[in-house]
Amino acid sequence: MQWINRQRYLLDFTLHALWRRRWKHLALLTVYSAMVFLIASILFFGDSLRRDAAVLLKDSPELIVQRLMAGRQDLVPMAYMEKIDGIRGLGKVRPRLWGYYYHPASRATYTLMVPPEVTWSEAAVKIGNGVRRTWQGIRDNQLYFQTHAGDSLALTIAESFCGETELMTADLILMSESAFRRITGMPTGYATDLVARVRNRQETRTIAAKVIELLPDTRPILREEIQRTYDTIFDWRSGYVLVAICGAVLAFFIFAWDKATGLNAEERAEIGILKGVGWETTDVLHMKIWEGLAISLSAYLIGVLAAYLHVYLADAPLFAHALKGWSVLYPHYRLSPVFNANTLSVLFCCTVMPYTLVTLLPTWRVAITDPDAVMRQI
Amino acid sequence: MLRPSTLWLALLLTLAAAGLTFGIGHSRSIASEDRARLAAMAEQAARLDLTDLCLFTEAAYTRHPSQADYHAAFQNHPMALEHFPSGALVQPPPLLRSPLVQWSSAHAVD
Incomplete structure (x- = not known):
């Protein structure tokens, strides 16, 4: 109980400190939330498309036989x-x-x-x-x-x-x-091609091998290959979007790194004063962990909720252009929401953890220095 | 007066709870409709022996990626966006970039 009370006092102090420089931290929270929003939107979109493809193609033909000539499909x-x-x-x-x-x-x-x-x-x-x-x-x-x-x-x-x-x-x-x-x-x-149903699904590969043996100029396509194609292609498409936002992610990390590593004179003096009035190094580190968590947890929640609204309620208008490509004809469809705990955990680990951890090192360096030297800005 | 930590934790928990409630409520409210929609499409796919989703109609190999030749680049559509890194480095041939003009001049009937 004592430990909890201690942490709450530290959190109170941290939130006061954040509020004192509120515009700076609000700007950071906005950029951070936008990044989580973008990545979460991509993950939600990909998960839903993959799930829909798996459901829709579960009864597609078990075996398709194409004929190849000169490396291209022939009649x-x-x-x-x-x-x-x-x-x-x-x-x-x-x-x-x-x-x-x-x-x-x-x-x-x-x-x-x-x-x-x-x-x-x-x-x-x-x-x-x-x-x-x-x-x-x-x-x-x-x-x-x-x-x-x-x-x-x-x-x-x-x-x-x-x-x-x-x-x-x-x-x-x-x-x-x-x-x-x-x-x-x-x-x-x-x-154009031949489609065949297979009585026992376990035998599909054996039957495909027999088809090639009988007709060496053909290419059998199995249902599992069709489904795998869709898993891959959505990864590519998501990858395409990920590449597009790569620059933004890097910019965010530079911003976060600068914020987290380059403690300014005021922050260094503050840590020096805290040490001077009797704070332990661990207290200072705890305070900084709370600061990182306060910003990153808030950004994570805001980003994920906004992404849900964007993908499932607004039909992902930000990605429509990329997915349409050069198509004139584009289907109107609504994605079914998919809650994937794995996706949300990975997103949590990739966004909340790095920022919280990157805050610690410079603080520790300042916190172990003599308070007098820190306050004098030596 | 409320302590800042109480306020922040309450805000965070409220946001998380509201988000979860809304998300679960929303997905449940459309679940039966979604199931019916997906079942109708799966039924069409099975009846017509369809193999691909109508997502990208810009080229044959993007319309039916599971049936295409192994990734023939620039197969049908001028300036079609490529899936592969080479597509970002190589431009399609000039004939494909302005097909109507080039085609009509190349096949002009005197």
């Missing part, structure tokens, strides 16, 4: 289906017809795809919300395409995807096989 002959169909443990195999369509008026690239079942007419399409938003020149509910042969093709919008699925479907245009082949020029008897 797969339908006959390949029969070759791999007999592999034990392989479930249903089906061809996927999909590709890209660049629309010059919109200056956007859309994804064309033939669904497993088409429930609308041959001359109609189902589109994502992003297509409706960005496609320039929708007339009479029709989209005009330029086919591979150069002539124009009008397809009626029969259905639209629900706005809530934009993260998966914003740029999708689903159409019949005949319309797809006419627009893309993909010859009959070929598909």
Whole structure:
């Protein structure tokens, strides 16, 4: 109890001292909070995207078979289906017809795809919300395409995807096989790739090896690879933002280091007086620990709360520009909040600890010097 | 009069408690909506055999990164931002920088 009372008196004294130089410390708190806010926003954003990707891709195809030629993806002959169909443990195999369509008026690239079942007419399409938003020149509910042969093709919008699925479907245009082949020029008897379901998930790698053995010009892509791609790419994107704020982080550390290491004459004299009136070296050090904690804990809390509001309530407007890149079509989606204790702990260790620790060394150096010498500024 | 330490600790605890309560309350209030939204998207992904999220539509290899050739740079889109350090050092070829002008002059029909 005595120890607690002692610490509270030290904290009272520290807060009084901070208040005496309030503008300086408020400026430090603002910069500090802004730094925590930026880093926390990036971490929250990345965590949420990774979590959403994991949920959304959990039922994606177990195995995709692409054909490679000259190091690039090539069309797969339908006959390949029969070759791999007999592999034990392989479930249903089906061809996927999909590709890209660049629309010059919109200056956007859309994804064309033939669904497993088409429930609308041959001359109609189902589109994502992003297509409706960005496609320039929708007339009479029709989209005009330029086919591979150069002539124009009008397809009626029969259905639209629900706005809530934009993260998966914003740029999708689903159409019949005949319309797809006419627009893309993909010859009959070929598909973009093959998708296969695997009966026993443990056997996926063995089956992929058998596919390569049977068809040496193919590249199997496993579901786990798809999911890993997303873990990696979000790290890259977060890394991109981290690189952008690297300068700001360094500036903050220079600021904190200067503040923490370069005790000014007034602060040195104050420590000298405290020692002169009977304070122990440990008391001075405790006081400085409280000073570091008061600033860094406050900044951490303010920064983390502001980051939560920024990412989950305001939809992260600061990062939208970086994520959009050169895209014309950008999905509207809301991130689901993710509380990751690990993320918050790492952030705590990287922001609160260094500042508190860096305060101690110069104070200790002054505190062990003779009080008389310190007060005389020797 | 309140001691400064009492005031600061009270402020800090209030801020932490308010933040936690708000965060938990907010995420709970939208949890069922979020679950339904994610389930609807996962269902679409499974039904259509989709492999990628529609996040970055600027180039084919960013739209479907899991399906792309191994990171073909500047594949489709002029001045597309690169994932890799080389993208910050090498500019795309001039033809890609102004595709419409270059394309039309290179393929002009007399």
